[in-house]
Amino acid sequence: MAEKADRPGGGARQPAERAVRETAAEAWIWGYPLLENYRTMYPQAIDADDPRSVGGFGRFRHYSRPFTPADTDVVTPNNDTPYSWAWLDLRAEPWVVSVPATDRYYVLPLHDLDTSYVGFIGARTTGNEAGDHLYSIGDRTPGIVRDADGGLTLHVSATRPEDPAEAANWLPAPAGPFTVTIRVYGPDPSVLDGGWTIPALTPRS
Known part of the structure; x- marks a missing residue:
């Protein structure tokens, strides 16, 4: 519970200055990545009139050369790395x-606006072969149906289920081998101590 101090002359009690400063610092630490990423995303994927626009969501911008100080699309990029990136809207x-298949090392990290990495496509994780990789589905996906x-x-499959309720919870996957990864945010003690585990995938005949 935050400390409180009386307002001069009486009246309602207010949070102590230290508590206010600590709360403001935590809010800034949490909110800064969201603001900075949105500031970057808006001209690239939303504002079609901005010269930095890539043409909307789901479009890659590719660079065939390393970055220089003149490149300001992202904050502090590596100066020895050619970049490719795209913004995806999962709402x-x-x-x-x-x-595609490649004989070179590469990594395509996937992260949300608060910079939490949710997966990696690349030579070390998915191999150098060509492949199709689904981004994600979660408890906040619009229209999802709860039990x-x-x-x-x-429902994980290469084809869309005919049942509307199943289609709402459909996770598209390649027709061949694939991997499913789950990320738990803010897990409660039952997850951390092993009291709750992820149910096994059940094939449908």
Whole structure:
């Protein structure tokens, strides 16, 4: 509980200055990545009239040369790395990212606006072969249907389910081998101590 001090002359009690400063610092630390990433995303993916626009969501911008001080699309980029990137909007539907085969090392990190990394496509994680990789589906995906007990049943397949309720919880996947990864934010003690575990995937005949 935050410390409180009486207002001069009486009246309502107010939070102590130290508590206010600590709360403001935590808010800044949490909010800065969101603001900075949105500041970068807006001219590139939303404002079509901005010269920095890449043409909207789901479009890659590729650079065939290393960055120099003249490149200001992102903050402090590596100066020895040619970059490619795209903004994906998952509010309506998930995205599948397709990559070609290559004999070079590469990594395509996937992160949200607060810079939490949710996955990596690349030589060390998915290999150098060509492949199709689904981004994600989660408890905040619009239109998702919960079970009666509040849980989620996800349907992972290469084709869209005919049942509307199943289609709402559909996680598109390649027709061949693939990997499913789950990321738990702010896990409660049952997750940390192993009291709750992720249910096994169940094939449908």
